[in-house]
Amino acid sequence: MSVLNIKDLTVEFPGRKSVFVAVDDVTMSVEAGKVLGVVGESGAGKSTVGNAVIGLLQEPGQIAAGEIFLHGNRIDNLPYKEKRLLRGRKIGMIFQDPLTSLDPLQTVESQLVETIRTHLPLSAKQAQNRAIELIDAVGIPDPAERIKQYPHQFSGGMRQRVVIALALCAEPELVIADEPTTALDVSIQAQILELMKKLCEERNVAMLVITHDMGVIADITDHVAVMYHGDLVEYGETEQVLGAPQHPYTQSLISAVPRPDIKVERFPVVNYIEKAGTPQKHIDISTHWLGKSRDYEKVTGPLVQIKDLDMRFEVRGSIFPSQRKYFQAVKKVSFNIEQGETFGLVGESGSGKSTIARLITGLYHPTGGSILFGKTELTSLKNRKDVLAMRRQMQMIFQDPYSSLNARMRVRDIIAEPIKFHKLASSNAEVRQIVDDLLDHVGLGAQSGQKFPHEFSGGQRQRISIARALATRPRFLICDEPTSALDVSIQAQILNLLKDLQEELGLTMLFISHDLAVIRQMCNRIGVMRNGELCEVSECDELFEHPKHPYTRELLDLMPSLELLSRANLDTVE
Amino acid sequence: MIGFATRRLIQAMIVMLVVALLAFTMFRFVGDPINQMVGIETSIEEREALRERLGLNDPIPVQFLRFVTKAAQFDFGTSYQFRVPVSELFAKRIPATLELSFTSALFALVVGIPMGIYAGLNRESAISKMFLSVSLIGISLPTFFIGILLIFLFSVTLQWLPSFGRGETVQIGSWWTTGFLTISGLKALILPSITLGLYQMTLIMRLIRAEMLEVIRTDYIKFARARGLPDRLVHFKHALKNTLVPVITITGLQLGAIIAFATITETVFNWPGMGLMFLQAVQNVDIPIMSAYLLLTAFLFVAINFIVDILYFFIDPRLRVGRP
Numbered sequence: 068m069s070v071l072n073i074k075d076l077t078v079e080f081p082g083r084k085s086v087f088v089a090v091d092d093v094t095m096s097v098e099a100g101k102v103l104g105v106v107g108e109s110g111a112g113k114s115t116v117g118n119a120v121i122g123l124l125q126e127p128g129q130i131a132a133g134e135i136f137l138h139g140n141r142i143d144n145l146p147y148k149e150k151r152l153l154r155g156r157k158i159g160m161i162f163q164d165p166l167t168s169l170d171p172l173q174t175v176e177s178q179l180v181e182t183i184r185t186h187l188p189l190s191a192k193q194a195q196n197r198a199i200e201l202i203d204a205v206g207i208p209d210p211a212e213r214i215k216q217y218p219h220q221f222s223g224g225m226r227q228r229v230v231i232a233l234a235l236c237a238e239p240e241l242v243i244a245d246e247p248t249t250a251l252d253v254s255i256q257a258q259i260l261e262l263m264k265k266l267c268e269e270r271n272v273a274m275l276v277i278t279h280d281m282g283v284i285a286d287i288t289d290h291v292a293v294m295y296h297g298d299l300v301e302y303g304e305t306e307q308v309l310g311a312p313q314h315p316y317t318q319s320l321i322s323a324v325p326r327p328d329i330k331v332e333r334f335p336v337v338n339y340i341e342k343a344g345t346p347q348k349h350i351d352i353s354t355h356w357l358g359k360s361r362d363y364e365k366v367t368g369p370l371v372q373i374k375d376l377d378m379r380f381e382v383r384g385s386i387f388p389s390q391r392k393y394f395q396a397v398k399k400v401s402f403n404i405e406q407g408e409t410f411g412l413v414g415e416s417g418s419g420k421s422t423i424a425r426l427i428t429g430l431y432h433p434t435g436g437s438i439l440f441g442k443t444e445l446t447s448l449k450n451r452k453d454v455l456a457m458r459r460q461m462q463m464i465f466q467d468p469y470s471s472l473n474a475r476m477r478v479r480d481i482i483a484e485p486i487k488f489h490k491l492a493s494s495n496a497e498v499r500q501i502v503d504d505l506l507d508h509v510g511l512g513a514q515s516g517q518k519f520p521h522e523f524s525g526g527q528r529q530r531i532s533i534a535r536a537l538a539t540r541p542r543f544l545i546c547d548e549p550t551s552a553l554d555v556s557i558q559a560q561i562l563n564l565l566k567d568l569q570e571e572l573g574l575t576m577l578f579i580s581h582d583l584a585v586i587r588q589m590c591n592r593i594g595v596m597r598n599g600e601l602c603e604v605s606e607c608d609e610l611f612e613h614p615k616h617p618y619t620r621e622l623l624d625l626m627p628s629l630e631l632l633s634r635a636n637l638d639t640v641e
Numbered sequence: 642m643i644g645f646a647t648r649r650l651i652q653a654m655i656v657m658l659v660v661a662l663l664a665f666t667m668f669r670f671v672g673d674p675i676n677q678m679v680g681i682e683t684s685i686e687e688r689e690a691l692r693e694r695l696g697l698n699d700p701i702p703v704q705f706l707r708f709v710t711k712a713a714q715f716d717f718g719t720s721y722q723f724r725v726p727v728s729e730l731f732a733k734r735i736p737a738t739l740e741l742s743f744t745s746a747l748f749a750l751v752v753g754i755p756m757g758i759y760a761g762l763n764r765e766s767a768i769s770k771m772f773l774s775v776s777l778i779g780i781s782l783p784t785f786f787i788g789i790l791l792i793f794l795f796s797v798t799l800q801w802l803p804s805f806g807r808g809e810t811v812q813i814g815s816w817w818t819t820g821f822l823t824i825s826g827l828k829a830l831i832l833p834s835i836t837l838g839l840y841q842m843t844l845i846m847r848l849i850r851a852e853m854l855e856v857i858r859t860d861y862i863k864f865a866r867a868r869g870l871p872d873r874l875v876h877f878k879h880a881l882k883n884t885l886v887p888v889i890t891i892t893g894l895q896l897g898a899i900i901a902f903a904t905i906t907e908t909v910f911n912w913p914g915m916g917l918m919f920l921q922a923v924q925n926v927d928i929p930i931m932s933a934y935l936l937l938t939a940f941l942f943v944a945i946n947f948i949v950d951i952l953y954f955f956i957d958p959r960l961r962v963g964r965p
Contacts, residue, residue, distance in 0.1 A: 086797070121867055123863065123866060123867060137759070151866075151868070151869055154866065154867055154868065154869035155868040155869030155870070156869055158870075159867075160867035160868075162860055162864055162867075164860060167859060167861060168861055168862055168864040169859040169864070169961060170861045170865065170879045171861070171883070171957075171958075171960060172882050172883055172956065172957060173879070173882075174958075175877070181870060181874060181878070182868045182869070182870065185868070185869055185870055185871065185874070190739060214718070217958040217959070219958070219959045226787045230864070233864075233868060234868075237869075242954075333909075537696070603850070621753060
């Protein structure tokens, strides 16, 4: 018999004007020792399913119809107190961000013991022993020592292990994991997924994994449910659904996942979802302002030459130099970026890739080494006029489209600001015209100019960021994880847009990402970074097929295998 | 932690020295001290002799050093009006002010914190909304007006509580007098401490409410609920403790403000504390009292802030231990 049975579940969020149906008539079930994956893009209602099961729907959400059974007992209509007793005892939950899921002011032990003693009739001493056993079981070394520590003393991966221990501490029958590895590095992700799979089998726990990541689904689930706008569009065995998807949404979703195995010219775009945002008006780049008068000095050879770049941050200051402590974020890094190429930097968090981007743009000043842009040495620029001239030639696109746009400015003013600042246009009318053209060109349409950033989705905001970056007519574009906050289908659109722009404007790009598959699709040459050092630089295909550095091999091995995914429909979608 | 405490202590000393400099300049620039001390019939030679004896002809740094050394030993000179050492005057007045301030702070915390928690947890309830509207009055009415209103209601109309003074006091030790031990003393405390503490109470309530609303939305509260913890643990062990850091900062500052600015309340209720003495000193240009009051107030602020900084260490473990 299945542990969890969801029957015809409908969840509604009544609003002032209309009722928003977040989950519409969804039916699924999980058996003991098995993993069910719920996959979909943001807004698909997958997290709402998990919250409905554990009884933590956000206000004013409510279960409008349907039933939820745990071991055959109906649980969705229980009174508050009984529902609370199910949480933790019968149903455990794991959240996305391990950095924020633990109370920062309580020791790990205190949080474990309170949970254990809430659910099980144990003495403080017994509960403590059980807590140590659990911490040991989730693979944290020195459990008796570590348990006395506070969450901030653990790394992200270790904290997620603590969260898993907390979810398991009263032997629940069902564990709901909501994006359990999204906030983690790829190597940690692999470990956590393995741990979850192992615990699920050992303890015969049913697991519901909610994720947007096809790699996670392919890695650990037995069954998968694909959701789209609150509907369950496809449901079946993982191999079946990923290998031979029936529903057009599943097909296009799978095709939009960047391929790590071979390089394709363009990303297959998911036609099914958001309209791709095609240019509403064709602009002839060769005659337009954007392509015209690119009065930069001619450069022969590489555009950017970085040599022995060093950056260290003071971690502990002191008046005595011997007492100061430093963190070496970038160590003796050297590489060149050729004109017109896309250079990729890949590595895990903290490897120093974003620091390099900030050093090049001048947001940080390096502690050593040189950065040559064309013929200009950036580290020795003193004159404000020279600095501005350099900044105009290079622009940056940031990771988070929600915080990188000023929420109080209209889109038109956001894009016009750099043009006016660098005095690139003669009149306000011209600026206005350029902004309209830019908006058209990135696929938003000139009429979006009068809206505010919050009226746009994540993907559309990233288009605004791109338009803003183009507004100074740069020749060098730095993209720092431009799509890691976006859904795969939107990611494909944005990456295609970047490729097109590069081709039209002859841009040189530095592309930073932790996602090897994306890097493979975007870059000509790739540098692999770890702990501030550049491990290896090689041609794109060469790196993937014949990695030289052991760390590169390790990274490649950790990539979730996507062999299950059907690629048969690639040609048809394109 | 010791390094941190030492740094803060050094900063505190610098602040005190700057305040001492201000207090010192008062002597030099607010009139001639000799004129304040002697009568009209004193001859010029006698004045010069007095000037020499008091060291007023020494270079200014030497005078300042002497001032600081004496102040550090609680020697603030002699009051011009009363002809007694200032420290003695303060010793008589300090218990009254400290007892009043302590009671108001207690009132503000004991009433403000539970109201804040309730309003934070039950955001939509009618009682929370009432708390908020009433607290708006507490913030917007000036202290003296509230005091007069309370006197009118409880002393004049209802005649329940006294309208001025400390009531009967009991001597403890050589110089501390307390109103806590007699019924009339306690009754006399009620109105002034409510008047003084009302603003702080409102502030604390609103602060706790805002912080609670913030913390309740965090992931760790959601996770605590998902672990099935009872509401009592979620609200008080997890949520409340996480709201405390900003609350302690503000409470510390406000406690300093209560002590330092009790002046108005003390005047309204004719409370025999430091504030009242200070006002009289201003009227009579009694510079030694004014400068001692300035130093004392600054010292209380600095001391309270120092304690608050140390308290952070006990509340927030992230400050206590370094990262791995």
